[in-house]
Amino acid sequence: MALPADATLADVGEFGLISELTALFPQGEHVLVGPGDDAAVLRVRTGHVVVSTDLMVEGRHFRRDWASGADVGHRAAAQNISDINAMGGRATSLTIGLAAPADLPAAWALDLAAGFAEECGLVGASIVGGDLTRADQVVVAVTVLGTCTQSPVLRSGAEPGDLLALVGRQGWAAGGLTVLSRGFRSPRVLVDAYRRPTPPYDAGPAAAEAGATSMIDVSDGLLSEVGHLAAGSGVAIDVRTATLEVAEPLVTVGAALGAEPLSFVLGGGDDHGLLATFPPGQVPDGWTVVGEVLDGGTPGEVTVDGAAYEGATGWTHF
Amino acid sequence: MALPADATLADVGEFGLISELTALFPQGEHVLVGPGDDAAVLRVRTGHVVVSTDLMVEGRHFRRDWASGADVGHRAAAQNISDINAMGGRATSLTIGLAAPADLPAAWALDLAAGFAEECGLVGASIVGGDLTRADQVVVAVTVLGTCTQSPVLRSGAEPGDLLALVGRQGWAAGGLTVLSRGFRSPRVLVDAYRRPTPPYDAGPAAAEAGATSMIDVSDGLLSEVGHLAAGSGVAIDVRTATLEVAEPLVTVGAALGAEPLSFVLGGGDDHGLLATFPPGQVPDGWTVVGEVLDGGTPGEVTVDGAAYEGATGWTHF
Known part of the structure; x- marks a missing residue:
């Protein structure tokens, strides 16, 4: 040029x-x-x-x-x-x-x-x-x-008893953004995750084939996206933190900055992983079960390990 | 609400x-x-x-x-x-x-x-x-x-001998914008034309049915759009000003502001009328023939009454 x-x-x-x-x-x-x-x-x-x-x-x-x-x-x-x-x-x-x-x-x-x-x-x-x-x-x-080669998967199809599953990195971009906003440039792996997310592009069609009942991408924050599934489907969903992977660089950054590493995972967006609900036994390979659609509970409500969550759940634009 | x-x-x-x-x-x-x-x-x-x-x-x-x-x-x-x-x-x-x-x-x-x-x-x-x-x-x-229910009409199909035709209001929105930019609010008909253009939405599909060889909407200025047809088709096009309607309110505004009324028509955009080329005999009702595709000439060149035009032909964004 x-x-x-x-x-x-x-x-x-x-x-x-x-x-x-x-x-x-x-x-x-x-x-x-x-x-x-x-x-x-x-x-x-x-x-x-x-x-x-x-x-x-x-x-x-x-x-x-x-x-x-x-x-x-x-x-x-x-x-x-x-x-x-x-x-x-x-x-x-x-x-x-x-x-x-x-x-x-x-x-x-x-x-x-x-x-x-x-x-x-x-x-x-x-x-x-x-x-x-x-x-x-x-x-x-x-x-x-x-x-779409099959019916699109909406936010509204989750049923009591379905499992909530996640695919793709989660919390990495939020960790990278936090690092940058404090004036640092490392850990580089987190900064790069923020700059260039690597969404699991094949996982969406595969989830649809596998019978996902609802699906959303994690752009604004994991718990806020779970909230959209819960509200869209009129169900209550519980997230189990023990099942969420907290990547090692997030532990390092949490320790350095005095932040709870899990908060990057629960409140972070921008990695563009997918959250979906599946009937038991239909969760595809590569997905991690991270919660379940409750039988009962308040429609639209999201709990974390059975209790209300007090931290940031995501990002609002105004 | x-x-x-x-x-x-x-x-x-x-x-x-x-x-x-x-x-x-x-x-x-x-x-x-x-x-x-x-x-x-x-x-x-x-x-x-x-x-x-x-x-x-x-x-x-x-x-x-x-x-x-x-x-x-x-x-x-x-x-x-x-x-x-x-x-x-x-x-x-x-x-x-x-x-x-x-x-x-x-x-x-x-x-x-x-x-x-x-x-x-x-x-x-x-x-x-x-x-x-x-x-x-x-x-x-x-x-x-x-x-599209038929083949789309591109900018690139005009042929020597085709007629250039226009449908819809032209110059009104430019007149309205000029009035507003000088601090006036009338003639109201021009100001309204700028605020709410009334594009001839049915004319595009009808022109395609009638055999239009090229087509474009007038968003940035009549002569600049004719230029896009000429460049896209690799032809020279002459616009004949005697065939262009200069609406009465444009004459009024031109007199009041010391502007040439025809300049609103030749350089004005934002009315979203259509310009198209048709083989002779195929111009649909409601369109006005305003020029022709020359047999020869410099590809991409637009002339006005056979000569180069020195005024503004349209709007550029940088």
Whole structure:
């Protein structure tokens, strides 16, 4: 690429940057019309389309001094693809809207796009369209489309007696974010987990095949997501802490910062693991049973080891 | 609704506001799962899905003192639905991302949603999902999905000898924006045209049926959009000003402000009319022939009455 290293969006211009960006986006064979027209056109093989959208705002969801453009791109793609995963679907196509100040380095935007494309490549999804405009703050708006080959798994199907199970890392990204927010850069494994989550993309469709009765991805905090399953299904769910893995780096960080390591696991989000409920005997390999849907209890209520939990359960946006 | 008139987003909270918002969104029968889960699930009847995305940023694409929340909602929906119209498709489903300061009045956000829903209702489209988060500035991120019953009409199919035709109002919104930016509120008909464009939603599919060879919606400026058709198709296009209607209120405003009324028509966007090319004899009713694809000329070049145009051709974002 011929861009000077210090070129800004204003230097490169809207159409110049769009052309550089779209060159980074290979198109799958399902993409009949890719970026560059009024709309993209996609071939859909099944009769169902699954769609979700997310915003990431600089200073709130990411900081440019804490993560590279490529990191932010990986994370923006991952959190959106994960929403399709949590329905039991597979992502096929994404759009990106980028609002940014005119003095944003063009290299940052290209780095964002490259990270985004790399993450999408993991699941064979294409970036089929986007929008670019000026704003005071960097905002990344992503929409993801996917398909389900079986019925989608909702938040509302959990039944008393089902087991609650978790797949994927949990608490690592929260540990990494805490480390960064205290001005540290290590343990590196946690910081990297925050910068580039590694969601279990194949686990969603596999859970649907296995008969998951409800499912959600852990984006805002484990207990708050369990709460969404409980509320959506009108059931009470108990989480058993003895079954939750507290990774060794979280123990180290907890000791160093005077925090309870388990709090990263119970309240942390951003790893984009999956939580699902299954009838007993149907929990797939790779999942850990971490609780159960109670027979009785207050609908919508989540308990931890049989009691109310007093710590932070997740993240709220206002 | 039980919200106090001066309640802010922070007062109402994320989940409270989402619940108020989704109550405003009726769901079509193609929506198998609407807002509230990890993703929406849509039934798709044809094998093609058309998708487009747009960002609107406060202070750049709208001002809260120039347009109500409902106006901004109407306009955000209209400009997105219009992108599907410009492919010859029909919009079925939209997502909205709203990033806003915590002190934004909740009533403004609800007003935005109501206007958005009303505009979508004109074409029978549903608002199937969204995201809400805090930011320094109001940003509205919209993605629209639609279907085409015939092949989509691209920007790239114009042929020498085709006629260039326009449908819908042109220049009115630019006139309204100019009036507002000079501190006036009239002519009201122009201000209203800016606040709530009225795109010719049925004209896109009809043009596709009639054999349009290329098509685009006029969002950034008539001549710049003609330029996209010329570049996309590798042809030269001449626009004939004598065929362009200069509406009477534009003449009034031009006289009052010392502006050339035709400049609103040639350089103005935001009305979301359609420009398309047709083989001679195939221009549908309701369209006005405003130029032609030249036999020869420089590919990508747009001329006005046979000569280069020196005025503003449209809007650039950086």
